[in-house]
Amino acid sequence: MAPRYQSTMSYALSPSPDDMLAIRETLADYAVMMGILDEIERDRGASANLVALHEQAYATIRERTRLPARLVTLGLRDHAGRTSGNPITDLPLDGRLYAIKSPTHLSLATIDGRRHIAYAVTGYEPGWPDHAEARLVLRDDETLILVGIAGAAKPKETIMATxxxxxxxxxxxxxxxxxxxxxxxxxxxxxxxxxxxxxxxxxxxxxxxxxxxxxxxxxxxxxxxxxxxxxxxxxxxxxxAGLANGREDLVKPVIGLQIDLEAQRxxxxxxxxxxxxxxxxxxxxxxxxxxxxxxxxxxxxxxxxxxxxxxxxxxxxxxxxxxxxxxxxxxxxxxxxxxxxxxxxGASEVEELARMQREKAIQERLARYKGQSET
Structure with missing residues (x-):
């Protein structure tokens, strides 16, 4: 089977000071995430099961960082290829975290919202060793987005691709x-x-x-x-329904679920x-x-x-x-x-609250029926 990506295209970014601050803060939060995953690995051992790792780490990462939900998901897999303690100078991207908006500008998701940043295509390199579709990289004095390209770059196609x-x-x-x-x-x-x-x-x-x-x-x-x-x-x-029944222990995880859904929205x-x-x-x-x-x-x-x-x-x-x-x-x-x-x-809590909500609806309708019969 042919590899998914055969070459690498490089975008050199020209961020403003505010853009650069947002990028560095995003990398700092990403480093916090990698630290959380390092702790879990030390305490419980490395896990190749991304679903299990998501359940163990996702809520903690969202509480302690401002990373977009999609970047957290990509980071779970990205952690497996990193060495604990190394400085974080790059992070994975996909088509929902960055987008080409025009021949001169792209948008990039950061912890400070989406930033519109000028770029220039600096060329192609053979091969793409990464598991992610793209990667934001701070290297020396450069800020780059490296992108995997499905087809090998050809001289006549280079102009059209840019x-x-x-x-x-x-x-x-x-x-x-x-x-x-x-x-x-x-x-x-x-x-x-x-x-x-x-x-x-x-x-x-x-x-x-x-x-x-x-x-x-x-x-x-x-x-x-x-x-x-x-x-x-x-x-x-x-x-x-949960609050009406005094079950704050069930309500709190569901409120967290609701907040995550609002972030996704x-x-x-x-x-x-x-x-x-x-x-x-x-x-x-x-x-x-x-x-x-x-x-x-x-x-x-x-x-x-x-x-x-x-x-x-x-x-x-x-x-x-x-x-x-x-x-x-x-x-x-x-x-x-x-x-x-x-x-x-929050799945089990949702089921319990659903049962309580249904019971409350039954009781309310029963009370209405009783009130009608008495009159």
Missing amino acids: EGILSRIGRVIAGVAHGSIDALEGANAIATVEQSIREIDAVAEDARAGAGRARAEEHRLKAKIAEINDEIEDLAGKIE SALETALGEAVSKIEDAGKALQAVNSARQDAVARLAALKRSKGAEDGSRGANASVRNDNRLAQSLGTIERVTGVSGRPAT
Whole structure:
């Protein structure tokens, strides 16, 4: 089986002083987390069972640090590859902890919220030895995000990989509007413009695919937020029932569960805002590429007429039909990324409070029935 990642892409960050402070504080909290896991390992032995380790450490880590829930989950696995006592100068990332926002800026989750930081792509290296999708690294005077790339980097693909979809479309439009003009008088003028149209179609396909993924992500995040809202509301009823019965020992763990769910909801709402932004960018991209294709089709038709091409009319009509396809509805991509599931703590307390809540509902309805019968 081929390795998941075959090369490494390096983003060199240019954080502001406030950004750098947030990054260093996040690394400091991550070091606290590693210390907690070191203590558990010394007291109970190393565990390869991440579920068991989650149950042992998750609540303590959330109480003693301000780390995002997703970073805590990634850190549980990351701890196994570290040597106790070594300084913490890096931490694992995934697509929910960092996101490329434009050709010049990315967003990074820290304990002080998401930071928008300027970056530059510094190049590729062969191989990716890490288990995480990406890693934030402080090295000498550099602040880097290293990312695993599924395909090996190729010289012709490097420019495309470092461009956002909007900047890529701008480059294609500029090529059609200016570069192709000089080629119109050449021997291969028709082939040159047709190739430009094919490149525009490829950009359009990328834009549609990106819009589909963002739309699917939006629906998935909305559904997850609604699910968490329902669960938080349900827990509120159980908490009230527990307090009414004087069972604070059961209520406290459930309140902790409710707080964790609210933190997950906040993270999901941030991700939802990013998905909506991606959808807007994809819409702008499709509008731009549609305009570029119309211009290229018009140039091709004029060129064929000027050269007396017999199939000029048929070619123009075919291009118009293809152009209409660009306005079709955005497709939905079934593949979606996962999010952290509901916390596993407090399960038995929830069941006990559910029983008490049901008993309270029965008693209240019985009292109403008795009151009605007496009147």
